Amino acid sequence: MVEQQAKVNLKSGLQARQAALFVQEANRHAADIFLQKDDKKVNAKSIMGIMSLALAHGTPVILSASGDDEDQALSNLIQLIEVEE
């Protein structure tokens, strides 16, 4: 299992469309991926879970993945939320 800290850099946070993109990307990977904010941990492949966190700009999160492509999954997803738009 790999784990990494990240920060939401998207200017307006993870809005519905971005959340859908994030979940879509997560679903491309075989690894089990989780996203944690404070003490809430949700499955990164579940759109309702991700959106329920309402991730604003600047929110620190922890992404974790376990499975064959865990490293790839983590770096791709971190790229998605850390991009500044």
Place this chain on the structure above:
Amino acid sequence: MALDQVSTKDIIEALHLTLISGEEGIGRHILTSDISRPGLEMAGYFTHYPAERVQLLGKTELSFYELLSEEIQIDRMNKLCSKETPAIIVSHDMEVPKALVEASKKHQVPVLTTKLPTTRFSSQLTNYLESRLAPSTAMHGVLVDIYGIGVLLTGKSGVGKSETALELIKKGHRLVADDCVEIRQEGESLIGSAPPLINHLLEIRGLGIIDIMTLFGASAVRKHKRISLVVDLEIWDSEKTYDRLGLETETLKIIDTELPKLTIPVRPGRNLSDIIEVAAMNHRLKTLGVNAAEEFSKRLNRVIEEKDESGLK
């Protein structure tokens, strides 16, 4: 897209007209649903005479015509019977002027009469011509009326359109057409119906052709229905991403009209008839002004904004 050909013979049959003269011309085609009432032409003004339209002579035109001298009467009627004119109709069961009969024989323009008053007949004829001349097409798919919403199910052969339709019928919805849907555009709406030959029939693999009206009764079928929603069924493709939010609306253009379209992946364990039933209800809800996806998105944005301001920046 095909345009129906309407000839003078068709309107004689459909509107119960009596043919007085000019029988040679009943094969003439009517190309427009506009009707002309040649009042000014009776007065001699033929500069903008819309000869390609059906000409309708009512009481006003004919009583004015009676005031003319015989020589002028013959001239006007000869001009009226142009080689494009599909028909000249006299309403109110009035007697057809002799000069018109002569001219119609000479130029082979059919002259018809109706018992109806001019305005009533005029609107009947317009309605008939508009529906016959409406642009039309045929599509592969199944049309079902779900809670009053016309839903066109499309998708490749064998994806389960007819089976889904059967489930919907069992739930109390109505079949309009299976396999081939004839669609005509009337004004802003697309009206779908079944080709007469396959009316009320459904084909289910393994069963063959079944008659829905005989099996389920008159409440299970409908003659025609305005199409409001297209649901495209496709075998689940793991490479493809399907709409998860419902914020974006895909559309499908049929003739000149754009219809909202949903793509629904088919996979064992997904109850298609339930999903489509809900899709129809959700479409109805949207037309009533409730869009769950948009409202949720707004709510989410509000929460995100609040958090953003609370010092995390």
